[in-house]
Amino acid sequence: MAELPTLSEIEQRYAQLEGQVLRTPTVQATSAKLADVLGFDLFLKLELFQHTGTFKARGALSVISTLTNAQKANGITAVSAGNHAIAASWAARKAGISAKVVMTRTANPLRIERSKAEGAEVILCDDIAAAFGEVQRLEKEEGRTFVHPFEGVNTTLGAAGVGLELMQDVQDLDAVIVSIGGGGLISGVAAAVKLINPNCKVFGVEPTGAASMSASRNANEPVTMDEINTIADSLAPPYSLPYSFALNQAFVDEVVTVTDDQICAGQALYQEELKLAVEPAAGATLAAALGPLRNKVAGKRHALIVCGANIDSATFASQIVRGQDHVAALLG
Known part of the structure; x- marks a missing residue:
């Protein structure tokens, strides 16, 4: 429980x-x-x-506020249909850390561009399964902290x-x-x-x-x-x-x-x-x-x-x- x-x-x-x-x-x-x-x-x-x-800005900033200095040095990653990607990108920029956010190619173009405007690198994948796979790769290979969209x-x-x-x-x-x-x-x-x-x-x-x-x-x-x-x-x-x-x-x-x-x-x-x-x-x-x-x-x-x-x-x-x-x- x-x-x-x-x-x-x-x-x-x-x-x-x-x-x-x-x-x-x-x-x-x-x-x-x-x-x-x-x-x-x-x-x-x-x-x-x-x-x-x-x-979404509240949750993303709340998560990032708990990161250690070592975690901040490696940056964050997120997966999203759009709103969480924008928020995670914004929160990372406010904290002075890097962000790589993963979205599907079907995501609304406005949300993709807004994530980029917040300074994040946006990675597009064919579907949600591939997007989560890419996030796991970023966690493993780059040591990024995954900022979950809701959990x-x-x-x-x-x-x-x-x-x-x-x-x-x-x-x-x-x-x-x-x-x-x-x-x-x-x-x-x-x-x-x-x-x-x-x-x-x-x-x-x-x-x-x-x-x-x-x-x-x-x-x-x-x-x-x-x-x-x-x-x-x-x-x-x-x-x-x-x-x-x-x-x-x-x-x-x-x-x-x-x-x-x-x-x-x-x-x-x-x-x-x-x-x-x-x-x-x-x-x-x-x-x-x-x-x-x-x-x-x-x-x-x-x-x-x-x-x-x-x-x-x-x-x-x-x-x-x-x-x-x-x-x-x-x-x-």
Whole structure:
């Protein structure tokens, strides 16, 4: 059984990273259209305004902050669909160490270029299996430290800062909705939320085509999916892992799924009603609030973690057009 983080540990790591990561704003939604469905007690934790455009900066910097001088001398490596690669590259640059990040050739070109802009060497591989093989080679041959995209206590402690800030900003929350990829974000947010207010519900949301945490909860152990199919590439790890899974079991009340059409509708509503241009991973939270979680959060004080916005304009435009065809169904 994994050892659960304490509130003291979360607060200590937050203090250690303070001034290096941004304290992102929490705002109350003012959309009359959404209020008709969810009420005006809807809050948005705007982590898309974090360094590198996603919450990932917190976890990457948290991990790198624990490296020894010898480890720093050898640099770091990471594997990612994009957001973690950007964040690891940024955190390495801030720490003054080298980074080699591994991505698949299908990764969004914007995310590849942003990783390079942060000073990292980007290595492209044909598929995710080859990418992990390359990371292992870099660990073995160059002595680089692997900064995992979601698994591990230091990643969780970094991500927990999102939940800590939210609970400081909004009193008496009834529920928080968090998107799930591998589980690094929700493990930190849920730990902070539950340790501060055990009565606040924490709901996770996954794409129906990448529901590894849902499958793991059903099996009561981490599982690997045979197939992944979703537009939300940052929510698409094909498996869950022991530490993040254990924290999910301990702190998360329920995990629901939404379709890609619902995710796109969520993106469209974020843009039209809340004036935010978000990537699919963030669109999933609003889709969940309006869809499978509506009866559990409507009229209550609830918050959405708006986790990121690393998306190019052409892809965003196509997803908004797709989403507009499904907004009416999502609003019900």
